[in-house]
Amino acid sequence: MCALEPGWLPQLERREEWVRTARFPPRGPILVVAPHPDDESLGCGGLIAAAVRRGERVHTVFVTDGGASHRNSASWTRTRLAARREAEAIEALKRLGAEQSPRSFLGLPDADMPSPNSSAYRIAKAHMVSILRYLSPAFAIIPWRRDPHCDHRDSWSLVMDSLSAADHSCEVLEYAIWLDELGLPEDRPRPIEMEILRFDISDVVDAKKHAVRAHRSQLGQLILDDPSAFVLSDRTIERLTGPEEVYWRPCVRE
Template identity: 60%
Template sequence: MKSALALDLLDGPLLVIAPHPDDETLGCGGVIAGAVRRGAVVHTIFITDGGASHLNSIQWSRQSLAAQREREAAEALARLGAGAQPRTFLRLEDANMPGRDSAAYRQAVDAVLAIVKHLAPRLVLMPWRRDPHRDHRDSWQLTMDAIAASGQRPEILEYAIWLDEFGRSDDRPGEGEMEQVAFDVTAVLDAKRDAIKAHRSQLGELVHDDPSGFVLAQPTIERLTGPAEVFWRQCGQ
């Protein structure tokens, strides 16, 4: 594992891509908190509305849950010290993002492209390209299409949320494809752990009438809240 890129990358600007509200904290909350402490601008884009986590709930409609998840995302950013930092909610449908050949997809790419052009990020943090969740893969593709259209060449680091738990062998980086980069987030780990607590709907604290609904398991949280945040960087980037 390579230890780290130059820390001045955290001076920003940074663009964070979160497929769902909570991925920003689980995947790179420590880097967000550390960058903000360094005075960086950190713009977070939430790609989907997160409304599919409890589809069988009667008390929580998809729309009300999506609104709740936006509130949780805002609270999580505040707990990371990024309460005043810019964020964008694209509100694409959770677990049903538009196909790449659709008008809705092109509209979403254009929205991300406008942010990339305005922000001119030095560093982009996005989900791992083959993370075993369709929204994570689609969010990666959407962001890459926007960056390609921008003509910019930011540093790109990819975080994996579900690879270690559900990934197949071909989901993992091939030989010579990627290198690992780790950031020590010990100094902001308490803030990251506190930010995860803001995502109450995903912790089983709000929705009680859908036993089939998603709940973040404690082992998953523990795995993603260690002293280092690890990313994949394409070899030769």
């Protein structure tokens, strides 16, 4: 694994040895992986905003097209919605100050990611490997491996598979979106498995909130003909837009 920048190493925050406060943001090229458009803002918007303000290279990869959130809408086909969600993601990155930063949309089907033995998976993996080789990230910010959503778990697997194929080692930090609301006890990280890093994002939290609001299709403000559609709740948004962001780093034991 890549060594952390001196001075960024986390300082002990509590008695629990596995909970630490880290200086923010990390230094060096950063790969951010979002399973859907909006996860980049909800999970890592503060990190993205702070990193680009400091001049770090940040490349954001959106794994799925987000087109399954309104399956029963007559006015918004899946293709139309996927295009809308890509536009919202671009606007969100602009609000985070990352409009000039590279981004990639793999375009895999929302809620139906391909199996590892499929041609679609191999194409997505090749794209991810090419990004890793050109960016050579010091940090990969990826979904929590047991986040209770199939696309989040599959995105984690895709990134780890791609890191291996690219023969690239870097610090991996994982973030959860749905764990606190939908997770089972066995989904949570264990002290012997992960170290918790807490980042103070108070300087950029307003930009993060502004970026979340760019995802209007997920806020119940745009598509009104599907009462069964997914909508981000106020509770979820409030939970994920506080003054801290939390990441997990795999423990390295001698």
